[in-house]
Amino acid sequence: MEYKVEAHRIMSISLGKIYNSRVQRGGIKLHKNLLVSLVLRSARQVYLSDYYGGVCLNAQHVEAKEWELMDGDQEKLIPASEESLPSTTACDQTEAAEVPEAPQPEETDSSLAVEGPEDPCEAVEGPEDTSSTEPQAEQESSSSVDSTCDVSVPSPVVSEPQCEAKQATVSSLDCETDANLAMSAEGNSHQPPKAHSCSNRKRSAEKKASHGSPVKRTKVTSSNADEEEAEEMDTSNVSNLITIFGSSFSGLLSKDNSEPEAETDESDSGSGQICCDQMLKNLNPWNTAIVAF
Amino acid sequence: MEGDGGSEIKQWCLSQVKGAIDDDVTEADIISAVEFNHSGELLATGDRGGRIVIFQQEQESKTLAHSRGEYNVYSTFQSHEPEFDYLKSLEIEEKINKIRWLPQKNAAHFLLSTNDKTIKLWKISERDKRPEGYNLKEEDGRYKDPTSVTTLRVPVFQPMDLMVEASPRRVYANAHTYHINSISVNSDNETYLSADDLRINLWHLDFTDRSFNIVDIKPTNMEELTEVITASEFHPLQCNTFVYGSSKGSVRLCDMRAAALCDQHSKLFEEPEDPSARSFFSEIISSVSDVKFSHSGRYMMTRDYLTIKIWDLNMESQPVETYQVHEYLRSKLCSLYENDCIFDKFECCWSHDDSEVMTGSYNNFFRMFGRDGQAGVTLEASWESSSPRCPLRPWRVCAGSRRKEDEIGVDCLDFSRKILHTSWHPQDGIIAMATVNNLYIFQEKLN
Numbered sequence: 252m253e254y255k256v257e258a259h260r261i262m263s264i265s266l267g268k269i270y271n272s273r274v275q276r277g278g279i280k281l282h283k284n285l286l287v288s289l290v291l292r293s294a295r296q297v298y299l300s301d302y303y304g305g306v307c308l309n310a311q312h313v314e315a316k317e318w319e320l321m322d323g324d325q326e327k328l329i330p331a332s333e334e335s336l337p338s339t340t341a342c343d344q345t346e347a348a349e350v351p352e353a354p355q356p357e358e359t360d361s362s363l364a365v366e367g368p369e370d371p372c373e374a375v376e377g378p379e380d381t382s383s384t385e386p387q388a389e390q391e392s393s394s395s396v397d398s399t400c401d402v403s404v405p406s407p408v409v410s411e412p413q414c415e416a417k418q419a420t421v422s423s424l425d426c427e428t429d430a431n432l433a434m435s436a437e438g439n440s441h442q443p444p445k446a447h448s449c450s451n452r453k454r455s456a457e458k459k460a461s462h463g464s465p466v467k468r469t470k471v472t473s474s475n476a477d478e479e480e481a482e483e484m485d486t487s488n489v490s491n492l493i494t495i496f497g498s499s500f501s502g503l504l505s506k507d508n509s510e511p512e513a514e515t516d517e518s519d520s521g522s523g524q525i526c527c528d529q530m531l532k533n534l535n536p537w538n539t540a541i542v543a544f
Numbered sequence: 545m546e547g548d549g550g551s552e553i554k555q556w557c558l559s560q561v562k563g564a565i566d567d568d569v570t571e572a573d574i575i576s577a578v579e580f581n582h583s584g585e586l587l588a589t590g591d592r593g594g595r596i597v598i599f600q601q602e603q604e605s606k607t608l609a610h611s612r613g614e615y616n617v618y619s620t621f622q623s624h625e626p627e628f629d630y631l632k633s634l635e636i637e638e639k640i641n642k643i644r645w646l647p648q649k650n651a652a653h654f655l656l657s658t659n660d661k662t663i664k665l666w667k668i669s670e671r672d673k674r675p676e677g678y679n680l681k682e683e684d685g686r687y688k689d690p691t692s693v694t695t696l697r698v699p700v701f702q703p704m705d706l707m708v709e710a711s712p713r714r715v716y717a718n719a720h721t722y723h724i725n726s727i728s729v730n731s732d733n734e735t736y737l738s739a740d741d742l743r744i745n746l747w748h749l750d751f752t753d754r755s756f757n758i759v760d761i762k763p764t765n766m767e768e769l770t771e772v773i774t775a776s777e778f779h780p781l782q783c784n785t786f787v788y789g790s791s792k793g794s795v796r797l798c799d800m801r802a803a804a805l806c807d808q809h810s811k812l813f814e815e816p817e818d819p820s821a822r823s824f825f826s827e828i829i830s831s832v833s834d835v836k837f838s839h840s841g842r843y844m845m846t847r848d849y850l851t852i853k854i855w856d857l858n859m860e861s862q863p864v865e866t867y868q869v870h871e872y873l874r875s876k877l878c879s880l881y882e883n884d885c886i887f888d889k890f891e892c893c894w895s896h897d898d899s900e901v902m903t904g905s906y907n908n909f910f911r912m913f914g915r916d917g918q919a920g921v922t923l924e925a926s927w928e929s930s931s932p933r934c935p936l937r938p939w940r941v942c943a944g945s946r947r948k949e950d951e952i953g954v955d956c957l958d959f960s961r962k963i964l965h966t967s968w969h970p971q972d973g974i975i976a977m978a979t980v981n982n983l984y985i986f987q988e989k990l991n
Contacts, residue, residue, distance in 0.1 A: 257878070261824055264882055277637035277660060278629075281722055281741040282772045282791055282831075283887050289827045290881065297824070 258298035265291040554900075554973070555935035555989040556912075560614055561927040562589075562599070562983040575978035577965060581645035581653065584969040586668075587615055587976055588655060589983055590640025594624040596657055596710075598668060599983075612974060612987055619668055621710040624659040636661050642727050644736070646749075654713070656736060660723040663738055665714035665749065673701040719745050719755045726776040732783040739776035739788060746800075758806050759788060759798065774832050774889075781841040789832030793817075795846055797857065813844070813855050815862050825877040825886060833889035838898040839970075845901055847892040850874060852903055852913065867913045867920055870905050872941050872954045885959050893968040893975075904963025907952070908979050909939060925963060925977060925984040935989055 268287045272279050564573065572593030579588050587599040600618035627636040637660055646654040652669040677699040680688055722741035729736045737758070738745050744759035763769055771792040779785035784800045796809035817826065829849035836845045843864075844855045850871060853863035869890075873880060880886040885906070892903040902912045905922070913920040922939040930936060937950055945955035966977040973988025 258824075261878065261881070268884075276635055277639075278632070278634040278723070281769075282725075282774060285769060285772055285791060286828045286831065286887065290824050293824045293827075 254297055258294040261294040262291055262298060265294065554912075554914075556923060556975070556986045557933050557935055557989050558925075558927070558930040558984065559612075559932060559974070559987045560983075560985040562615075562985075563981050565927070565982070569981045573981045575965060575981060575983060577640045577643045577657075578967045578976050578978050578983065579643040579645060579655075580967045580969050580974075580976065581655070582647050582970055584971050584974065586618065586645070586653060587967070587983075587985075588643045588645070589978065590623065590643050590657060591981075592637075592639040594622055594626070594638030594640060594659065596621055596623045596640060596643065596655075596666070598708075598710075612972065615985055619708040619710050621666070623657045623664060623666065624662065627661070629661075641724060644727050644729050646729055647733055649733075656727050656729065658724050658727050658738065661717070661720055663716040663724070663727060663747075664712050665716075666710050667713045668708060668710045671707045671709060672704060674704045675699045676702045714749065714752050716747055716752050716755065719747075722772075725774060726788075728777040728786065730778045730783050731781055735783075737776060737778060737786060739773050741772040744773065744776055744786075744788060744806075756804070758800060758804070760805065760807060775835045777835055777837055779841055780837050780839060787813075787835055787837070787844060789835040789846055791831040792827070793830030793832060793848060795832060795835055795844065795855070811857070811860050813846075813860050813863075815853070821874075823877060825881055828881070828886050829877065834891045836892060836894060838894050839896065840898055843898065845892055845894065847890050847903055849886060849888075849890075852892055852901055854901070854915070865915060867901070867911075869903055869911050869920075870909075870941070872943070873906075876954065880959070883959060885962075888962060888964060890963075891965050893966050895968055896971050896973075902966055902968060902975060904966055904977060906959050906962050907957040908961045908963060909941075910963050910966065910977060923986075925979055925982075925986075927982070927984075933989075936986070 265287050269284060269291075272284055272287075563575070572591060572595075574592045575589050576592050577588070577590035580586070581588070585601050587601070588596055589599075590596050596619075597617060598619040599615035601615050602613040604613050623640060624638040626638045628634070629636055639659055640657055641660065642656075642658050644656045646656070646665075648654075652667050655666050655668070657664055657666060676683065677697050679693055679696055679699075680690065682688060716738070720738065720740040720743065722743070724738055724740045726739040727736060728739075734750075735746055735748050738747065738755075739759075742760065742762040743757055745755040746758045747755045759773070761771070761773065771790045771794075774789050774791050776786060776788040779787075785797060786800070787795050787797045789795045794812060794814040797811040797813070798806035798808075799810045800806060802808070802810060817830065832846050832848055834845075834847040838844065842857060844857060846853045846855065846863075847869075850873060851869060852867040854865040854867075856864045877886060890904050892901060894901055899916065900912055900914050902910060904910045908925045909922050910925060911920050911922055922941065923936045924930070924939055940951045941957070942951055942953055945953040947953055947956050961979060963977050963979055966975065968975050974985065976983060976985050978984070
């Protein structure tokens, strides 16, 4: 468990560094932010892998259920709901069987990154689920997003956009720049074809999931609402940030804007936006300035 | 030196300390670059305020036969000013990132200095004569009344007090989108390279309006960015060869004869990661902070956070020598990450005969390694505990917080006092290094 605490702390510190880098004199330092993002990703993986250790499988959360429902037979969606726990467990077991060679727990979670908006999701999802998501084509996750959202009955309204966010983030997570990590989670056969289309997949998933601005705004709002508590180091908040962050900078774009080739700084501004309400006000001029970087 | 059997332990003595001694350090005074010129006569330092101070070694002292000359201030000038990029709404720091001297061709000295975005070529020249005897001007410059001139004379040069002038001869601007981290003068003395996080450009010293991009590792999609360029240097003898280090711990050697764009490396120097040492911070500590060719051109040294590695250019699979600089910090990586120390970029340097290497550490310690198999020695740059001509006593770092003579615990180390910038005299046993705002010069004790 101490790993989880340590990983969480490192994640919070990393996010703080990225946030502070925006106000540093001399502009954002690409090298330092890249290193911080790598640490963030490693910490996230370890953090998630802890949950997969089975510690949190007993967590009871509505969102988890909802996710599971949306997951349906896919077993792909990240957060699993309570109701789906049995299936999740089965899924996990299946996945575990599929991934006997997972080098390290962190590796398995390469795609896990996406966590539920609230704690439940993390608890529920075993790495295997996410792993299984990885090999899945983006189309699957996208379609599952659509279908699942319809299916999600008991879920609160907020969950839907988050669900979509999750989907998108899952995709984005799948788009780990470091394909190796992703590959380790699942059978290798799944990974290579997916890794290449990663960015495209993320985009399509994102766009499908977003359903236009309203959903996005809701997503952002809910994330921001979560972010209010960021200072308290709420797991879900950090999870949101992590999912947004994705691998290195890829996840940041999902939250930020539709800039097809956002620069690192844009990613940074994206995370900053999520980070804090105040940043939202400064975001637009910041974005404009950063675009040229 | 050579031929001594190799087992002689060299002794170092504190020679000089430059800079303010008080504890109150202004940001602008923090030294950010230290570099000897090719003869060792001049020592240049750059600081965060954009200033360059050049020290000159005085002629060998007549009284102390075996003492090398001291370094005194020769010239001080403002190299870079803070700028503002209006397009991106970003401030460009005036901090001097690197200084590189050009080999001397005439009486004047030339050096290249760079901040994050702009490189400048400075000419440092002496003026010890001035023309006197103008027909139309008084000595103080006032114009004479032409009607009062009755005779004509030819102005002649008369000696004057030595004046050292620094003038910018070239400004190489607008070629880098990202922060410049290295410059390196080619052995052809006509070109030089400048490297930022993602690109390396080749310049001709005479032309400021154009540069050639020779390395570009920027991915089409910035989301896929995984590594950046951290340091780069030309080979000291082969004008077509250069290397660049990356944040992933690998070094690539490129040959400019192979292609105009050297994205494809000719050699890749990379040591496989030790899986047992993996941690959250493995990637950070493997990032190459400095790369330096040996004077012979046969070897190359890389500095990452915890080690120095010596590579034989003929063998890419692993370094031929690895030296632990401060292995005791491996268990402290998390704290060092929190206080940002893990991002410190330490420089390293070769001795003039390539027999030793030196680098800085924390607590104002610096490490010297003899390449003949000796264990490294830890010395301290401290004016309080060192007296001139008295050999420095080696330190040991132990676990815990013990502190006694010659030994200090890891927990007692002061991480705010660090030696990042070091330079070794090209022909002699003199080393210069910068603590936060002081310049220390040490001399090898001659027996």
